[in-house]
Amino acid sequence: MSNYIEYKDKVAFHPGYYIKELVETSGLTQEDFAKRLDTTPKNLSILIRGEQRLSNDIAMKLSRLTGTTIGYWLNLQKGYDTLVAEFESDKELENEKKVFEYLDYKYFRTNYGLQDHPRKKEAQIAETRGFLKVSSLTVLKKEDMAANFRSKLEMSESSVVKANAMVQIATNKALEVEAPRFDKRNLKKRFVMR
Secondary structure, eight states: OSSSSEEETTTEEOHHHHHHHHHHTTTHHHHHHHHHHHHHHHHHHHHHTTTTTTOHHHHHHHHHHHTTOOHHHHHHHHHHHHHHHHHHHHHHHHHHHHTTTEEEEEEEEHHHHOOTTTTOOOHHHHHHHHHHHHSGGGGGGGGTSSSSOOSSSSOOOHHHHHHHHHHHHHHHHHHHSSOOOOOOOHHHHHOOOO
């Protein structure tokens, strides 16, 4: 694993990237630097390679060693985590676009009042995702998501997506209905044999 990740036109730098620079400019070996930081050489090496998150403890030790703030180091970790999450979200959106092709957005617009968003596929995907109340349209590809397929016949991915979308709509609508709470005593009163 690297201590930085490149995606499209952005780069996310893990705090280990900056720690590596500190070690190199200090003129010390990683082992000597680790001793001064009060950690193990192995832990420092893993951190430098970007294979481990920066802990509060190491952030505190780095701040004391370098005269910076703990927040400085924790913000480097937060910035890295945020960019990595954005990269993953962007990749997930690409997968959602493939699933979205199976759905007829016009149907949702006409029957459920979703906004138009002409030629704005990402906005249509977000609108559909929100309407179906799912974190990603890709969950609709799962055969065990909402619809129960009893048939042993091979179903196309498109059919699975459409069936799950329809069951999800029905489920969401059913959850909007106010149903009376189950009252065991009342049920017993009504069905007690006389």
